[in-house]
Amino acid sequence: MRRIKRLRLSARATKKLREEQTNANTKRADGxxxxxxxxxxxxxxxxxxRMAGPRERxxxxxxxxxxxxxxYWPKAPYPERMFxxxxxLLGCADCGRIKGGKFPLVAGQRALVKPTIDDPWEFLDFDxxxxxxxxRYQPATGGTTPKGEKTVExxxxxxxxxxxxxxxxxxxxxxxxxxxxxxxxxxxxxxxxHALTEADDxxxxxxxxxxxGVNANPLVALRQRHPGxxxxxxxxxxxx
Ligand SMILES: [Zn+2]
Numbered sequence: 001m002r003r004i005k006r007l008r009l010s011a012r013a014t015k016k017l018r019e020e021q022t023n024a025n026t027k028r029a030d031g032x033x034x035x036x037x038x039x040x041x042x043x044x045x046x047x048x049x050r051m052a053g054p055r056e057r058x059x060x061x062x063x064x065x066x067x068x069x070x071x072y073w074p075k076a077p078y079p080e081r082m083f084x085x086x087x088x089l090l091g092c093a094d095c096g097r098i099k100g101g102k103f104p105l106v107a108g109q110r111a112l113v114k115p116t117i118d119d120p121w122e123f124l125d126f127d128x129x130x131x132x133x134x135x136r137y138q139p140a141t142g143g144t145t146p147k148g149e150k151t152v153e154x155x156x157x158x159x160x161x162x163x164x165x166x167x168x169x170x171x172x173x174x175x176x177x178x179x180x181x182x183x184x185x186x187x188x189x190x191x192x193x194h195a196l197t198e199a200d201d202x203x204x205x206x207x208x209x210x211x212x213g214v215n216a217n218p219l220v221a222l223r224q225r226h227p228g229x230x231x232x233x234x235x236x237x238x239x240x
Contacts, residue, residue, distance in 0.1 A: 002203025058092035121211030131164030
């Protein structure tokens with residue numbers, strides 16, 4: 001999963017969404033709102049694909065092609081958020097099916113990672129052995145984060161075989177790019193940043209340079225042998 005920067009909508013698109021939401025709210029108050037029918041009629045492909053990056057990946061799993069407008073707060077129980085731009089993400093068919101209408105709350109607060117607001121790697125960890133995404137351990141509490149736990153549970157991030165294989169593949173590519181430059185006396189930091197960006201299909205650079213990946217090899221070796229290159233990567237991948 002990678003961090004996503006939400007784009008600003010045009011004034012026209014914002015107005016259109018506001019009108020659709022007002023219309024839905026009125027119908028809901030009248031008892032005539034059919035959420036599915038209303039959504040089908042009015043849905044538009046907002047600039048979510050641009051937000052998802054050149055590969056147009058699903059914003060939850062980062063693996064499959066993003067094909068659907070995904071409502072972070074599901075639209076059936078929360079129709080008042082159906083046309084809200086900040087509630088829309090780009091999702092894949094698998095994540096949509098697995099998540100369904102589930103939306104975990106912990107103590108009344110949303111407990112599913114929202115990649116446009118949250119840094120996924122604050123709550124998730126990657127296991128290179130299995131390729132799974134798991135909840136991140138917090139030394140301060142001696143447990144894992146509730147948001148990490150719920151996100152992994154709702155999206156089944158620790159038991160999707162194809163997903164795990166994809167993450168492992170990305171990680172192997174990242175490792176080999178780093179291992180290639182380790183023996184060099186003065187590696188080119190910009191070239192490595194470029195190669196790593198190309199190698200990472202899943203947002204794993206966030207895990208590598210600011211998540212718990214900083215303690216894994218070959219990241220540790222890179223930091224120790226080439227601190228300047230490490231710092232350049234840290235800066236470059238701050239928002240991945
Ligand atoms: Zn997905």
